[in-house]
Amino acid sequence: MKTTFILSVATALTSVAFTPALAGQLRTNTKSEGLFNGRNLAGWTNVNTARDTWVVKEHALYCSGSPTGYLRTDEMYENYILDFEWFSVNGRDLPELFIHSDALPAVGSPFPRGIKGPALGAGLAATGGASIKPRRFAGNIILGGLWNSYRLESLGGTIVVSVNGKEIARGTAAMPRKGHIAFAATGPTIAYRNIKVDRLPTHHPTANQVAAAGTGWTTLFSGEQLDHWELKPGHRGHWVARDWLIDYDGKSEEKDKCLWSKTSFMDFMLIADVRFTREPETMPAPVILPSGEPALNEDGSAKTVDLPYFGDTGIYLRGHSKNQINIGNRYIGSGEIYGYRVDRNLPAEVRAGVTPTVKADKPVGEWNRFIITMVGDRITVELNGQVVIDQAVLPGIAPAGPIALQDDHWNDNRFQFANVFIKPLD
Structure with missing residues (x-):
């Protein structure tokens, strides 16, 4: 019928x-x-x-x-x-x-x-x-x-x-x-x-x-399962696949709270969308100069300004926290390679090179898109269509290693990742 x-x-x-x-x-x-x-x-x-x-x-x-x-x-x-x-x-x-x-x-x-x-x-x-x-x-x-x-x-x-x-x-x-x-x-x-x-x-x-x-891209998250990532026992219930989102509640019980990829990568381009989901609170943030050095008050103390703080995350590259793309509403904006900027054993031009040249973050609660290009020891970071790090040198970086979505030092650090794609260049 x-x-x-x-x-x-x-x-x-x-x-x-x-x-x-x-x-x-x-x-x-x-x-x-x-x-x-x-x-x-x-x-x-x-x-x-x-x-x-x-x-x-x-x-x-x-x-x-x-x-x-x-x-x-x-x-x-x-x-x-x-x-x-x-x-x-x-x-x-x-x-x-x-x-x-x-x-x-x-x-x-x-x-x-x-x-x-x-x-x-x-x-x-x-x-x-x-x-x-x-x-x-x-x-x-x-x-x-x-x-x-x-x-x-x-x-x-x-x-x-x-x-x-x-x-x-x-x-x-x-x-x-x-x-x-x-x-x-x-x-x-x-x-x-x-x-x-x-x-x-x-x-x-x-x-x-x-x-x-867009050819050659592979998703690192296909919804419902975190099968591309090392989901340790203490991560369960905290790093969660919610349909097309990776949702994190800030409460992983692992000593290393970061979510690491199962695969190592050499040269690549990486896309990731990120937004914070906690309510902001006003906190002092250090003023960072274009050189990567902290600005100082007349008495020699670190200069700060009050900014809305809604958490901190990042993306670790090639298996080490020193290679962190910092994400958070800091004075200089997201995209800095924090471990290199604060390493005083490195030349001044290296530390300046890993300091963002523009603050390109979206307002709290909105999505930010990062496009990261890693070739050899050179890195470029594009945030929301603006290049914030341009061909910076990372001396001593390993030739290959896994990627991590970062939470390592703050309580109630809530955020979401989406549209995580990688394109190997080697």
């Missing part, structure tokens, strides 16, 4: 029915490309979910819905017609789709910057700093039987989405205009099959109209 579901969706812009307008104009004689071969995930990258979040069986791609994250195409697409079939286990959910998306997640999000397909109660939407002008969104979306058809048409920033032959959403002025196609895991169990794309002639987008690429 065929069952028909009518989704009474709140109408965002208008409630009239639409006939797809772009397909007839754009259809070419080119052969559709299969984006999914029905056997494995060739051509796709599981960005930040568990291995069993996406399973291929019976020529269909099944998404378990957790942990939260996404699967994207290896290639980017600009102008095209995307067709596929889907069904949801509960018979009510629309596909969870992103287009024109970046390769990696947006700051503080499990999803990329891009254009999100329509969902129950909402039309096309922009995420992570992307943009689109929603023009139409139809109510009473009709789902029939087990499998339903989905078409998305993209041309020069205009996007049209149709379900079972009826237009349900439209938007214009999409930005970016070229990027990855991605399916998201957001809770519901959904299956996909017969995923095909017809490429259309390019409009030659400019560089700022193309999504950010």
